[in-house]
Amino acid sequence: MQIYNAIQNGKKILRELQISNAENEAIWLMEKVLNTNSSNLLFNKSKLTTKNKISYFNMIKRRGNGEPFQLINQKCDFYGRTFKVKKNIFIPRQDTEKIIDISKTMINKGESILEVGTGTGCIAITLALECDSINIVA
Secondary structure: OEHHHHHHHHHHHHHHOOOOOHHHHHHHHHHHHHOOOHHHHHOOOOEOOHHHHHHHHHHHHHHHOOOOHHHHHOEEEEOOEEEEOOOOOOOOOHHHHHHHHHHHHHOOOOOEEEOOOOOOOHHHHHHHHHOOOOEEEO
């Protein structure tokens, strides 16, 4: 099976299962399987190896079963940075970025921040990178 055909089949499966972002997720999962980016996929006429085909459609199945895309992809974006995610850790949500925006207006240089229940570390890491001279314990 060619890469293009596999992606089209993945999109179809995800659409039928009413995954709202089926088009992109099918492509992004293939990017993960092949460790490449979408521009390389668009012009790739190669066939998938059996191993990659199985891996891809297993991911499509997991997504179709309701597993969060970020867990399958093992990463998520937060405040312009990419963080690794895994099972049993909360996936940072876009609305959590408001915590960073609010904190940046309230934190003064030299102050300390304690983050409890760190998980991915995205809040502590982002605050450390966005705020000058603060101490963070996570």
